[in-house]
């Protein structure tokens with residue numbers, strides 16, 4: 001079966017534009033537009049814009065959507081921690097296959113809130129932290145043990161314990177990358193390597209006013225010299241020594257999430273950096289930062305953005321997401337959803353950037369083959 005048929009024809013009737021659906025309760029009649037798959041607003045349940053923005057971004061990651069809509073998650077699901085993941089799957093199904101212009105994420109929130117009550121407080125939370133909680137929960141519920149790797153784990157030195165993950169899930173397959181730290185003692189020149197997995201890269205912002213994402217990346221990956229209080233113990237010298245640390249990506253994830261560190265906290269002084277950070281929509285080249293042997297797909301395309309408006313304590317989150325069916329960008333502001341031109345995706349409010357190393361195909365299509 002080929003996929004050359006024009007959208008929206010589909011064997012399952014999945015991608016038909018539901019222009020005449022009955023349930024358009026969220027918008028006044030004059031604003032109602034044809035409802036598109038995956039272009040669904042989310043109700044705000046009391047300061048839950050941070051959650052809505054993250055859910056919109058995750059629901060635009062096509063391979064993740066495909067995994068849930070196709071039902072593949074059911075076989076991987078660990079029964080003892082399935083509540084959050086099941087609620088997530090149902091919500092994603094509503095957002096992609098439902099016929100409402102907006103849905104309520106309250107079942108998902110109450111499932112997550114039963115594990116982490118802070119999310120039930122109806123206070124503003126950090127979207128980046130929330131993303132990590134959600135990815136961790138989904139990973140815990142969907143992980144599979146890998147026997148072969150358990151052996152590798154045993155023979156690996158303790159510092160590299162995290163290198164060979166013994167548990168994989170759709171989350172690690174899509175979002176997990178690995179950093180390599182090459183640590184050189186500046187006295188004896190002994191080199192040691194340390195590895196660390198990541199799902200979000202927190203990037204420093206090297207300018208107050210304007211810089212590029214590449215500037216942030218360069219700043220993150222530049223060689224560091226650790227002196228004075230930051231000296232590292234060298235096992236060869238058997239004492240603390242000045243060391244040089246070089247960081248590279250030793251495993252590039254399929255979806256790389258950048259967290260722009262706009263919230264600057266120094267002692268009791270907190271402030272938000274409103275730097276305009278210029279980021280490309282296509283062809284972000286990570287070649288300089290990836291170990292040469294792992295440079296398989298070094299070019300990344302932007303697929304979603306979380307924006308933050310206002311200050312540290314209050315503020316509001318929205319999301320821009322590229323829909324894999326229409327290939328257009330949409331702005332998601334809780335229940336308010338609108339299509340935006342590519343030129344509007346670059347703003348000074350960007351807080352999280354989701355990049356993918358491969359163009360997304362439409363979800364569900366693959367599992368037919």
Ligand SMILES: [Zn+2]
Pocket residue numbers: 185186187188189190234235236237238241
């Ligand atoms: Zn040394």
